[in-house]
Amino acid sequence: MDSNKILNGKFTFKKLPNGSIDKTKVICGFCGCELSYHRSTSSLKYHLMAKHTADGNSPLPGQSQATMDVFRQKHMDTTTKNKLTAAIAKWVATACRPVNVVEDEGLADIIRIASNDWTYELPSRATITSNVQKLYETEKAKVQQALDNTKAVALTGDYWTSVSNHNYLGVTAHYFDPQWKLQAHALTVLKTEERHFADAVAEHFMQVAREWDIEQKVVSLTTDSARNMIAAARQLPFVHVPCIAHSVHRAVTVSLTNSPFDSALAKCRKVVGHFKHSPANQAELEQQQVTHNKKKESLAQEVSTRWNSTLEMIKRVQRNAEPLKDALALHTTNIAMPTVTELEKLKKLEAVLEHCRYVSELLGGEKFVSCSVVLPALCHLSRVMEVTEDDPAYTIKFKGTFAADMEGRKEKTNITWLRVATALDPRSDSNEIGVLSQFCYTRTCTCIKVAFHFISRFKDLKCLSKPDRAEVWGTIRALLQEMVRERPAQPDNKVTPEPPTKKPTLMLTNESSSDEEEDSIDQCLRRYKSEPLTGMDDCPQEWWSTHEGAHSEMARLARKYLATPATSVPSERLFSLSGHVVQKKRASLLSENVNRLVCLSNWLKAKK
Structure with missing residues (x-):
């Protein structure tokens, strides 16, 4: 074997003008390219696979032997290719990348090097678009199922104008899942053509509610305090909560x-x-x-x-x-x-x-x-x-x-709604002096530190006057009474003989039932009010998850009131996300694609 040749003669050491051999440089036998050599053939093999995929497995002219098995081409199997295509589609959707990223030859080279398959070709734009569509339908079905399984949904909404001067309405939904984890989902980024008068705004929100089949479940709508929003809220069957951050x-x-x-x-x-x-x-x-x-x-x-x-x-x-x-x-x-x-x-x-x-x-x-x-x-x-x-x-x-x-x-805020929500929050700060209190709401969220002086009290309503506190508990009592009246009657399968004096007996039964309901409501309130206040570091959602069995009626109210966002920030965050989708390069993106990409990105990021 010639000591001046490497890898079966595919590379030879460089000859210097004086006839000597430079063993730090080698010459490719196929293209004549000069490469550095440091007693390792890894870079030489990469050169063969990258530049001479077809020739690299063939002998040089004058050679009769085949190349070594190490240069045998490795091909990616179909299952791996499909997984890689699905991963690319998910990356495009989550990171709001343009679909034409699959035409980037640099991305293809990276995947070829990582997979050692130099025949790999990126999927087409049509394939990625189809995969994104399927992924959107799958994730939308999951969100729809979650909304079907809840009884109270709070919405936030706001309008936004894109770089192409198109108007969009962003709407988000907020609710508690069965484990008392507060969920937030984008419902739509809807392109609107009409002027934003109150009638049109109201119809836009109703259109979104009908699309997701939550018309009877929406309990509140949080928006900014623009006049058209306030006027539209009067026409909607939802409680309107103005954005407090806008007011501040x-x-x-x-x-x-x-x-x-x-x-x-x-x-x-x-x-x-x-x-x-x-x-x-x-x-x-x-x-x-x-x-x-x-x-x-x-x-x-x-x-x-x-x-x-x-x-x-x-x-x-x-x-x-x-x-x-x-x-x-x-x-x-x-x-x-x-x-x-x-x-x-x-x-x-x-x-x-x-x-x-x-x-x-x-x-x-x-x-x-x-x-x-x-x-x-x-x-x-x-x-x-x-x-x-x-x-x-x-x-x-x-x-x-x-x-x-x-x-x-x-x-001008919805004081009644906010007061009930405050009463349903079991937290309190035992310190009666100004302290730096820590609000920790879930195991996964980042704690927000805020200096509240004297008023870090929720359920005991220390932030209200005594007459207002009594009025809040009276409101909650009325809400419980309404819930009892709306409760479906339990079927009675027992057959009992009809008493001889039917009318007086029924009257007494109704009166007794009413008294029992009143006593039950009073007991419900007393039990909840007598519960020890939790610390400011505790999570109200976790408290309700462990006390729902003992306070089932109050828990129903808590699911309804505590899920309401205090600001319209969630819907405004959609527009920060939309800005990555509707760029100047993609200003002509179809509105349905904008909605699909923004919502899908929101859903996928929420899982992380």
């Missing part, structure tokens, strides 16, 4: 308009714009941040419709006050940093706005109970907005404006 944001916006903070905020906006709109200015800021031992970060732009953007702008300007000042000093501009006095004002404003951010984050969840937290959260805001002796005049004005505006918006 609007109260903040109103309170900052013509406020003593106007001058300082205007300077912050100009400073942010100066660095956000110029890469060169941003680079100078980053250099100054390094000089001042600060973390590199960009400034946050205030957007009137983006929650907490004013707070984030203030925080970043304050954190980078010195780097900003030095970066602005490098050029002669008319951009002025806020003065020391103005920065002090902004620091006071930041402390107040942090509480609003806490509430917005707390109420925006999908996997944990949020409706019962609304009244304690609003009570918390009311307390932190109380004027203290240490408050300067500008803070007093802001707090007064916010409290008055928020009180007016609170009256």
